[in-house]
Amino acid sequence: MRSSSNRAAAREPTISVQTGNISGSSPLKHRQKSRFLGAACFAVVLAAIFGHSLLTLIKYAASSQLFSYILLIPFVSAYLLYIRRDQLPKKYSVDLPLAIVFLAIGLGILMFTYWLDFAGRAPSIGDRLTLLALSFLCCLAAGGFFFLGRAWMRAAAFPLVYLIFMVPMPNAMADALEQASAVASAEMANLLFHLSGVPFFRVGPVFQLPNITLEVAQECSGIRSSLVLFITSILAANLFLKTTWRRFVLVAIVIPLGILRNGFRIFVIGLLCVHVGPQMIHSLIHRRGGPLFFVVSLVPLLLVLWLLRKGDEQTRFAE
Numbered sequence: 214m215r216s217s218s219n220r221a222a223a224r225e226p227t228i229s230v231q232t233g234n235i236s237g238s239s240p241l242k243h244r245q246k247s248r249f250l251g252a253a254c255f256a257v258v259l260a261a262i263f264g265h266s267l268l269t270l271i272k273y274a275a276s277s278q279l280f281s282y283i284l285l286i287p288f289v290s291a292y293l294l295y296i297r298r299d300q301l302p303k304k305y306s307v308d309l310p311l312a313i314v315f316l317a318i319g320l321g322i323l324m325f326t327y328w329l330d331f332a333g334r335a336p337s338i339g340d341r342l343t344l345l346a347l348s349f350l351c352c353l354a355a356g357g358f359f360f361l362g363r364a365w366m367r368a369a370a371f372p373l374v375y376l377i378f379m380v381p382m383p384n385a386m387a388d389a390l391e392q393a394s395a396v397a398s399a400e401m402a403n404l405l406f407h408l409s410g411v412p413f414f415r416v417g418p419v420f421q422l423p424n425i426t427l428e429v430a431q432e433c434s435g436i437r438s439s440l441v442l443f444i445t446s447i448l449a450a451n452l453f454l455k456t457t458w459r460r461f462v463l464v465a466i467v468i469p470l471g472i473l474r475n476g477f478r479i480f481v482i483g484l485l486c487v488h489v490g491p492q493m494i495h496s497l498i499h500r501r502g503g504p505l506f507f508v509v510s511l512v513p514l515l516l517v518l519w520l521l522r523k524g525d526e527q528t529r530f531a532e
Contacts, residue, residue: 248305252360266345293372306362319351346380394434401476439471474510
């Protein structure tokens with residue numbers, strides 16, 4: 214038989230309080246959230262500081278035949294960060310040395326740009342935007358190391374490094390690439406004309422065909438399509454391939470593929486002028502045919518990607 218005092222004690226609820234996790238985890242989560250918000254605010258403030266330069270870059274890219282792809286790069290990087298959000302560390306730290314290094318580089322480039330203005334040696338609009346875009350990206354990296362830490366920056370390395378394609382090439386570099394691409398394309402067209410049996414006479418970049426003379430000018434280099442193909446191959450290699458050497462193979466094949474595509478375009482235009490008429494030099498396939506030949510060049514690139522990815526899967530299965 215139980216006593217009344219025992220029954221009363223049995224009816225009393227038991228309450229256990231655990232204070233260790235609450236006192237430890239809540240401030241930690243708050244600090245981590247504050248660091249992430251700090252990084253976001255830093256990026257917004259930095260974009261406001263560079264606002265005029267970034268708007269000029271947008272206008273420059275929108276009006277440029279060579280650098281129009283720049284407008285898509287930030288969105289591609291943001292998408293890459295989004296799909297990898299679960300792989301990014303949730304614990305943030307401070308990497309002060311690297312933050313100082315990148316901030317010093319960014320501010321140094323910025324000061325150098327304005328020094329050129331004051332010294333009366335102002336660069337062209339393209340070269341000026343190259344310097345300012347580099348300065349912006351270095352300062353952005355400095356904020357990432359300061360607010361988020363080295364581990365987070367390492368995990369987000371590819372999406373962040375991909376932003377380098379926001380930086381337009383210096384004019385001298387673009388001219389050199391255009392000239393080299395035009396020469397290589399002329400050599401490829403020369404080979405294709407020889408294989409086709411069409412009679413022609415060549416002097417440097419000039420091809421004398423039966424009823425027309427074609428000159429492979431620098432504007433015919435196809436460098437824009439080759440550059441877009443190069444950027445696309447880097448993205449595809451990172452998304453779909455796992456082994457480093459296969460990624461390098463996919464990116465490296467873009468160079469001969471770009472030369473072959475542009476040489477083939479010159480060859481096709483030449484054949485049309487010979488067999489249809491010289492007026493084909495003014496046709497859409499010459500003036501607006503770049504996207505068509507770009508799509509055609511994607512076919513062998515996708516085939517190579519498929520073969521390399523298949524090899525990746527076989528390697529992983531064997532392991």
